Amino acid sequence: MYGDSTANTPNLDKLASESMIFTHAYTTVGVCAPSRSSIITGMYPISIGTQNMRTGKDYVGWGMRKYGAPSNATDLEGNHVPLYSAVIPPYVKCFTQYLRKAGYYCTNNFKTDYQFAAPVTAWDANSRTASWKNRKPGQPFFAVFNDMVTHESRIWMNADLEQTVNPQAVAVPSFFPDNEIVRTDMARNYSNIELLDKHIGKKLEELKKAGLLDKTVIFFFSDHGGPLPKEKREYTEDGLHVPFMVRFPHGKGAGYVNDMISFVDIAPTILSLAGTPIPDYMQGQAFLGDQKAKTPRKYIFGSADRFDEIADRCRSVSDGRFYLVKNFHPELPAYKDLAYRKNIPMMRELLRERDNGELNADQMYWFRKHKTPEELYDTKTDPHCIHNLIDDPQYAAKIEELRPVLLKWIKESHDLGAMPEAQMVESMWPDFVQPVTLSPRVNMENGKVSITCQTKGASLAYILSDEEIQPNLNSDWLLYSQPIEKPKHKYLYALATRIGYRDSKVLEVKANKMKVDTLDAMKPIQ
Template sequence: MKKVVFYTILVIFSSCKTSEENTENKPQKKQPNILWIVTEDISPTLSFYGDYTAKTPNLDKIAKEAVVYKNAFAVVGVCGPSRSSIITGMHPTSLGTMHMRTGKDVFSWGKRAYEKTSIQDLEENPVQQYAAVIPEQVKCFTEYLRADGYYCTNNQKTDYQFAAPITSWDENNGKAHWRNRPKNKPFFSVFNFGLTHESRLWKHQDSIQTVNPNKVSVPPYLPDNKDTRETIARHYSNVELMDAQVGEIIKQLKEDGLYDKTIIFFYSDHGGPLPRQKREILDSGLKVPLLVKGINGEKGENNALVSFVDLAPTILSLAGVKPPKYMEGKAFIGEFKSDDRTYVYGSSDRFDEFTDRIRSVRDKRFLYLKNYHPKLPKYKDVGYRKNIPMMAKFLELKKENKLTEQQQIWFQTKTSEELYDCKNDPYNLVNLAENKEYASTLKRMRTALIDFQKDKTDFGAIPESELIENMWPNFEQPKTAKITFNQKGKKVELKSTTKGASIAYIISEKSNQHFNYNSNWQLYTKPLQIDKGKYVYAKAERIGFKESETSSLEIK
């Protein structure tokens, strides 16, 4: 296949206005504080969605003062590709981040080691670890917030399929907190809670279980037995542990007198952790809880379709920053709110050692799936998932032909298309694609996918080994060009010849200093005014590239 070229539009951050600049000719705009509370691997199985199994008093209190979104969807049923869409406002298939997982850039920054693996793509070519090189105009949306005066913190998970650029956060570590911001500076703070992650189904197996296994509901696609019930009860118990962490963050916000001055988002990075939930492109894998507590008193339920690609432009919209045109997401609240969506879209590609390609379209009632490799089974025997305590019994029952018809569906060979009525079939068990009564709906949803794919590259159509060769020729990570300085008196301009690179800098009174990722790096947006006798240290990084070495200049 021919090589793919990333067609790009260069974003020049010097055109972004900081909050300081905005005050020169007009009154400073009011910028709200924004807090994200992010959990992992949860479907909308919470009390404010009608499931009262887990006791979540802290989330319940927030929900009573918030807008609860009833139709919110991740774009992929796993964290890495999903989080790449959240931080960029783009679909993973438009970035080249759709395969789970590309490298080890999961937490914080600085952990940038890439190794050979035993994984193969569909053409049986080797797939090695890499950081995805995404189109050069695409930035982490937090850079736009920082350019507009926000203090941005992330505690602690990134997992974007690429290393978080040093320009993306003011703080990005386990101690990151809005409390560390300069006085009177608005903040955007993220707290990631891992207590509900799939892995906690076995890592917490010996912990106290606060939910009675005999009182949980078992979805019809899972066998109803002791093992299943114990696993489900463990998940709900983990949800209760997570709720306590939410309560601690809210307590801190109130202690600081910021609760009524902060917009609060709560969501999960994708659907639930159980078999036939995580990694699936069905509602069980993509439908998520989402609530937003504003500062204007609005509350209740909202049935609008929301996709994770909408989160980035929405936060910018709330901050009064116009979202860049390249973003595929739509702001669903704020100054730059768009019209409501008709459809949301999902994708499914490589999950660990198993590769496939499926695309989905969802409206408020129907779910359509296009299977590009229908001869492959629905079930993927992912080794990581087999750590779930109930999986051994589940697979044993399959081997013994003791599963019900609904439970067997997961292990069948796919058809080229699937269509589900999510209103009457919430578990997505009855494929209506060949039902003539739904022919017009099938055609409409199929056309919606075709229209979505027009005029854009779906990088999932390219064998992953070839995609890596395009991003990292000869499997060598490209490197960002180092900073050059252009000084005119006290005014210093910083440049990197790498298109799409962002620049970070530190001004110091000392020479020959060494800085790490957690040093006080500032985002460069315009030429700097620096007094004589001081030093400027700077480095550049384009997403997916190695960062440049640090350059320095003494102001004389």
């Protein structure tokens, strides 16, 4: 659907023939976790403190909300970056919380990677078994499936699998040397795409058999640009430009769409399609549905800060053709020598050829030891952004157009990248200690149960049960949004959660001992 037939993708081709195919869709950061924070919040990472890759990692399971930034990570001032979960503004929620409030059954299978642990209020189920199939009969659903088969790590992890694409069939771009190692890794990536196609086919068949295919809106996209070196983590075309398709029932509106869309637009768009009001704080704009923006966006913005153990700060703006980049630290090299990326055989080969003087000028551009304060690229003539036009006088007018746009975005976004990361973390976690959400209070008045919490920005969840249980931190919690009728169940469990904070203790309430004004026999069980 985008002009590359190297991989055989019959299921995606069929989906594309019935979908709106967006030709100018962009993530906000060319790497997964900051990008995914944009998807789930509708906010730019630089505005909510999720711009650094990575802050931590959350694990599924009771009592296992742990975080792990690389142990040798430092910020731009050389300060050690501790383990942390980003504390985002109190008014910012996972957009699925609004869908749940509207009655949707929301599931995620299974990756979150938002730079903070997914709150229990975000999903009805968040696990490897989460599916729309478990909803109540007739309940509308919003289900996310994350397929990892095309992840960067599968270039080496899938190396022993059958390679369905012939290495000699791939087209090697000019910024890579043409050799067996490069071709093999590129063919592995195409082979992974063929595996992905089979997985997508199964998901579509499940919807079809359930009679839901033409009652469902389907989004298909990647969470950043390509997984190969000089693609992932870049802040121009190769890192930000993504495939993006939307299928409406019966293929309504199918065809190519040239409007620019950004990942900050996904959350408001889905809320628009669901008929749910879009919160004013969201920085994106709906591109579909009843709340669709009156005018398409004119520019898209990207950022790059710390990637694993190496920090930098770059910002970019594009009008869909030209990229203008502002480098806050031009003295730093363009190439980031990340340990993780060197698991890819072709990355090690690129470094070997670099050190032996075997790369040409195009291939060496990525390895430049210093950057210019600004960069300009024309993706029409230079799709991989390896020819910097910033000093070419014929592009002066384009630079003068894009420069104030970029500076305005940086200012209006309250770019947290200007603050050393360690300082930002301390502002989120005073003395580098994670703040804790206060315990909820459970009360009854006029026959209805209310749950409250004094922590600003906290969301509330509860479980009703006839048996004493040990609640799971990832599934089965109901979102509390308004007082509930006095339960007939024996137990009520209540939890308060604030993104970036440690969850409150879970309160176990013996619901059959309710009194007029309060629920007694409450005890923490976490």
